[in-house]
Amino acid sequence: MPAITSNPVVPSPLTGDLLPAALRDDFPILSQHVHGERRLVFLDNAASSQRPRSVIDAMDRLYERDYANVHRGIHVLSERSTDLYEEARRKIQRFIGARSEREIIFTSGTTSSINLVARSWGDANLKAGDEILVTVMEHHSNLVPWFQLAERTGAVVKQVPITDDGQLVLESLDSLLTERTKLVAFTAVSNTLGTINPVAEFTRRAHAVGAVVLVDGAQSVPHVATNVAALGVDFLAFSGHKMCGPSGIGVLYGREELLEAMPPFMGGGGMINRVYADRFTAGELPAKFEAGTPPIAEAIGLGAAVDYLTTVGLDRIHRHELELVGYAMERLAKIDGIRMLGPGPEQRAGLVSFVFPHPHAHDVAQLLDSRGVAVRAGHHCTQPLHDRLGITASTRASFYLYNRPDEVDALVEALGRIARTFRPSGRKRKKTDDIA
Amino acid sequence: MPTEEEIYQEHVLDHYEDPFHRGELPTATHAHEDKNPLCGDVVRVELQIDAAGRVQDCFFSGTGCVISQAAASMLMEAVHGKPVVEVQSLAAEDMLKLFGPRLTPNRQKCCLLGWRVLQQAIYSPVGQAVPDKR
Numbered sequence: 001m002p003a004i005t006s007n008p009v010v011p012s013p014l015t016g017d018l019l020p021a022a023l024r025d026d027f028p029i030l031s032q033h034v035h036g037e038r039r040l041v042f043l044d045n046a047a048s049s050q051r052p053r054s055v056i057d058a059m060d061r062l063y064e065r066d067y068a069n070v071h072r073g074i075h076v077l078s079e080r081s082t083d084l085y086e087e088a089r090r091k092i093q094r095f096i097g098a099r100s101e102r103e104i105i106f107t108s109g110t111t112s113s114i115n116l117v118a119r120s121w122g123d124a125n126l127k128a129g130d131e132i133l134v135t136v137m138e139h140h141s142n143l144v145p146w147f148q149l150a151e152r153t154g155a156v157v158k159q160v161p162i163t164d165d166g167q168l169v170l171e172s173l174d175s176l177l178t179e180r181t182k183l184v185a186f187t188a189v190s191n192t193l194g195t196i197n198p199v200a201e202f203t204r205r206a207h208a209v210g211a212v213v214l215v216d217g218a219q220s221v222p223h224v225a226t227n228v229a230a231l232g233v234d235f236l237a238f239s240g241h242k243m244c245g246p247s248g249i250g251v252l253y254g255r256e257e258l259l260e261a262m263p264p265f266m267g268g269g270g271m272i273n274r275v276y277a278d279r280f281t282a283g284e285l286p287a288k289f290e291a292g293t294p295p296i297a298e299a300i301g302l303g304a305a306v307d308y309l310t311t312v313g314l315d316r317i318h319r320h321e322l323e324l325v326g327y328a329m330e331r332l333a334k335i336d337g338i339r340m341l342g343p344g345p346e347q348r349a350g351l352v353s354f355v356f357p358h359p360h361a362h363d364v365a366q367l368l369d370s371r372g373v374a375v376r377a378g379h380h381c382t383q384p385l386h387d388r389l390g391i392t393a394s395t396r397a398s399f400y401l402y403n404r405p406d407e408v409d410a411l412v413e414a415l416g417r418i419a420r421t422f423r424p425s426g427r428k429r430k431k432t433d434d435i436a
Numbered sequence: 437m438p439t440e441e442e443i444y445q446e447h448v449l450d451h452y453e454d455p456f457h458r459g460e461l462p463t464a465t466h467a468h469e470d471k472n473p474l475c476g477d478v479v480r481v482e483l484q485i486d487a488a489g490r491v492q493d494c495f496f497s498g499t500g501c502v503i504s505q506a507a508a509s510m511l512m513e514a515v516h517g518k519p520v521v522e523v524q525s526l527a528a529e530d531m532l533k534l535f536g537p538r539l540t541p542n543r544q545k546c547c548l549l550g551w552r553v554l555q556q557a558i559y560s561p562v563g564q565a566v567p568d569k570r
Contacts, residue, residue: 359452359501359502360477360499360500360501360502361501362475362477362500362501362503362546363444363501363502363503366443366543367444377475378474378475378476379476392476392478392499392500393475393476421444421449422449422502424453425453426453427446427449427450427453427454428450428454429450429451429454429455429456429509430447430450
């Protein structure tokens, strides 16, 4: 059914570093209209991105021609699936600059990757009085596993504070990093503030006191070129669904020496060398940490997503997003009463969160949705950060490689309307009909 | 799916901007506070129930979306001066009807927050049994 474009299409002043608009055609889901005739403006990419045809096709092809369980069957389909699954692992190894494919563990996502480290490395290495250093801007998935680890071991969780504009106070590391610090866990890019943290510097400081470093790469790996060897991190966790891949697949990168020394976390098939009547011996890396039938199609889909992102180029994606977020912040700043969270565009990745005095973030999201604009509203799983900022909820617009300046225009136009509608106007309540 | 115009009707916006009895009730005999864990909306209800079993006075406070706050205001207005037995018989469906605009299941939770708190406040004497969360 033909539908008219009702969101405004304003010629953009941006030209420089934007990716070609034709790239949108690779993403079938983006060409639809919602709520009748509204063009879909998808700005919820930090929660989960969309995927290109090549990823969908890679998974379809597997299920139509090649699917069987991996590493088990002595038959042609199992061999094909195993080859594709292990090829996906090598693609990810190259994508993040890992030295060996033994360092790439497939998990179900960032949360599961972090929990694996907390359970396996954490339980084996931490004791009462040891310290875990996190930051106040962490996602709950990079806080709760450490709180749980602290409960089990008697270790203490400490936090790096932030400035009012959402940047880590690195001077605080002088006193926070001590010989008691055994683990430093922090995000490379804040999912709420958009802040890009100085991963290499923070890692160097942590290593200087002998701490192990885990980086939450959920918001960075999809958007910024990542090289674990250059950054020097010990663990890196990220998810497939935020980088054009399927849901249900994620990655834990770990330095081989650390992974070798760690006990297996989940027990079951696939992770063993030999099982006897009363005991087992663990398998080799990476199988040691991949108990049970893995997300086979999802891993292969993630491999296809890595191919796609590599072809477009991570540096170009990052520059495209910087253009968009700079433009968005410039236009949003003109809306009456808006408060944007986080640093200026030059220190941030492609997302911007904001609050209005009226109405609440959930109303903003609902009103934006009715105009076809999809954003995230709420605490974005960063309640300690929202507490620090003195707010309970915010609205977040997050961009990816397929977003365009006219979508920023649609967002800003709709927000302007909302700000006007809900501005205190001196209206008075009328008596409600008696119901009781 | 209800549209924006359907949900944010004049009547709803009126209650949001000019709420009925938003504030504290120092003479409260009963009070309760709760939140919607999904979105963080908070509503507190304070009641003064007299010897005859009437809601002699009632106030609400809290933070959150237009729907949760306007709904709480409408509810306070509706139960003010009513016998407690009548308030108890007020079902979730009645609250949704009182609010008016049709809501998706997720937003119904916003609308019903104040109603849920009110129903528990009736059983929560101040200074006894249920501790004051503030």
